[in-house]
Amino acid sequence: MIKARITVTLKNGVLDPQGKAIEHALSGMGFDGVGQVRQGKVFDVELAESDKAKAEADLKAMCDKLLANTVIENYSVAIT
Amino acid sequence: MNSAVVLLPGLNRDRDMIAALTKISGTPPVTVWQTDTEIPDVDLIAIPGGFSFGDYLRCGAIAARMPVMRAVAEKAAKGVMVIGVCNGFQILVEAGLLPGALMRNTSLKFVCRQVKLRIANANTMFTRRYQPGQIIRSPVAHRDGNYFADAETLRRLEGEGQVVFRYAEGTNPNGSINDIAGIINGQGNVLGLMPHPENLIEAAHGGSDGRALFESALGIAA
Numbered sequence: 001m002i003k004a005r006i007t008v009t010l011k012n013g014v015l016d017p018q019g020k021a022i023e024h025a026l027s028g029m030g031f032d033g034v035g036q037v038r039q040g041k042v043f044d045v046e047l048a049e050s051d052k053a054k055a056e057a058d059l060k061a062m063c064d065k066l067l068a069n070t071v072i073e074n075y076s077v078a079i080t
Numbered sequence: 081m082n083s084a085v086v087l088l089p090g091l092n093r094d095r096d097m098i099a100a101l102t103k104i105s106g107t108p109p110v111t112v113w114q115t116d117t118e119i120p121d122v123d124l125i126a127i128p129g130g131f132s133f134g135d136y137l138r139c140g141a142i143a144a145r146m147p148v149m150r151a152v153a154e155k156a157a158k159g160v161m162v163i164g165v166c167n168g169f170q171i172l173v174e175a176g177l178l179p180g181a182l183m184r185n186t187s188l189k190f191v192c193r194q195v196k197l198r199i200a201n202a203n204t205m206f207t208r209r210y211q212p213g214q215i216i217r218s219p220v221a222h223r224d225g226n227y228f229a230d231a232e233t234l235r236r237l238e239g240e241g242q243v244v245f246r247y248a249e250g251t252n253p254n255g256s257i258n259d260i261a262g263i264i265n266g267q268g269n270v271l272g273l274m275p276h277p278e279n280l281i282e283a284a285h286g287g288s289d290g291r292a293l294f295e296s297a298l299g300i301a302a
Contacts, residue, residue, distance in 0.1 A: 014228060015183070015186065017183075017184050017185070017226075017255075018184060018188065021188055065145075066141065066145060067137070069138055069141070071180060071228075071229070071230070072183065072228060
């Protein structure tokens with residue numbers, strides 16, 4: 001079995017109001033020097049597959065077709 | 081003119097859409113379920129608002145991958161009119177039938193109120209009963225209506241008259257780019273909008289500004 005972690009983040013230039021709110025909250029809590037905060041998503045996926053290359057191709061297809069909205073989001077796949 | 085309404089788990093404006101189509105066309109729409117792979121021959125397919133699949137992953141993302149949406153795409157390619165309202169707009173965007181994305185409102189708040197809309201293009205199958213530039217009222221109720229598209233897509237939308245509705249007079253409730261409230265595809269038969277015209281069609285609603293949209297689409301004289 002292959003385990004993978006997929007990270008989905010907003011593309012540069014796409015407004016992230018949630019990240020902004022978190023940024024302000026951190027500053028308000030007294031964490032000085034907080035720069036930009038961007039919020040993303042993490043998916044831990046288990047695959048019944050032993051071929052690493054095949055798994056990676058499948059995971060990328062999953063990102064393109066469902067897990068990420070490539071209009072606004074980038075993704076990265078890490079097999080753990 | 082016959083219509084169909086797409087039903088998905090978690091939608092909650094389906095009855096409003098069915099009531100509006102029934103009252104305006106005189107014929108109740110047929111309903112199609114998420115697992116249906118075929119849609120009967122109709123002139124207009126409506127995807128109502130709500131919270132399909134609990135807004136999990138992204139608003140409309142799961143619904144857009146259901147079998148019924150393949151059937152909607154096939155009908156749209158053949159020129160059948162498709163309208164998506166609110167969650168229906170999000171579903172059309174996620175399904176790739178309309179460009180861009182609908183993101184969290186800049187206020188981060190769920191906004192439920194009446195806004196003003198400017199008819200940005202009165203030369204579409206959905207807006208021909210309105211005047212160009214006309215201001216109409218419409219309710220909105222959403223948390224993710226902040227329309228976004230990359231610069232190139234935006235140029236195309238603006239250049240080709242694909243922006244159909246714009247929030248007017250500082251009423252933009254969600255921070256959408258260029259005050260965009262609704263867009264149409266290049267072929268001119270798929271419309272998506274965040275506001276709810278189906279909720280302003282008769283005196284009991286407090287006005288009927290949304291009625292002309294359905295009259296336009298259904299070819300009914302005002």
